[in-house]
Amino acid sequence: MDCLFCKIVIGSIPAEIVKKSDRVTAFKDISPQAPIHVLVIPNQHFENMAKVAEFDLALVGEIFDMASSVAKDFGIDSYRTNINTGESAGQSVFHAHLHLLGGRTFAWPPG
Ligand code: 5GP
Ligand code: ZN
Numbered sequence: 001m002d003c004l005f006c007k008i009v010i011g012s013i014p015a016e017i018v019k020k021s022d023r024v025t026a027f028k029d030i031s032p033q034a035p036i037h038v039l040v041i042p043n044q045h046f047e048n049m050a051k052v053a054e055f056d057l058a059l060v061g062e063i064f065d066m067a068s069s070v071a072k073d074f075g076i077d078s079y080r081t082n083i084n085t086g087e088s089a090g091q092s093v094f095h096a097h098l099h100l101l102g103g104r105t106f107a108w109p110p111g
Contacts, residue, residue, distance in 0.1 A: 001045060005095035009043045019073065023059060024066045026100075035103030036074050040067045046096040048085045067100045076102040082110075 007013040009025050016028040018038055029037040040063050046052045053060050064081070071079050079102035084091040 003045055003095050004093055005039075005041050005097065006045050009041070019066060019070055021062070021066065024062050026066055026070045029099070033099075034080075034101040034106075036071075036076065036079070036101065038067075038070050038100040040070065040098040040100060042096055047094050048091065049083045049096045049098070050085055052096050063096075063098055067098055070100055071102060074102060078102070080106050 004013065008015040008027060015030075017025060018028060019026040023043055024040060025043055026038050026040045029039050042052055042056075042059050042063060044056075044059075046055065049060065049063075052063070067081055071077070079100060082099040082101065083097075084099075
């Protein structure tokens with residue numbers, strides 16, 4: 001499958017990996033929107049996070065657990081996690097991912 005994030009998981013496309021388990025990978029976003037901007041993804045390909053929940057609910061928990069572990073590693077206890085599902089919500093890469101953003105203040109509601 002021609003998927004950018006699958007290639008990052010297997011190492012055929014370079015990325016700055018910050019943490020990895022046998023089921024989840026965290027790496028720095030190539031176009032950071034905050035001083036800390038990490039993407040947390042399942043190693044297995046799913047189109048979006050709803051599909052992860054449908055087929056492997058425990059994996060959703062592992063993704064959130066990885067996100068809080070990475071936040072702890074960066075020394076932040078205030079951060080935003082964001083999941084874009086579908087094009088009109090801003091999803092541009094169709095391999096499920098959670099955005100972990102930190103290191104600045106964030107506005108609400110989001111744009
Ligand atoms: P989405 O818009 O799908 O929610 O988020 C996709 C994210 O992937 C974007 O924030 C974008 O900057 C990031 N991204 C796209 N291509 C690459 C890449 O080749 N490497 C890394 N590390 N991040 C990427
Ligand atoms: Zn993929």
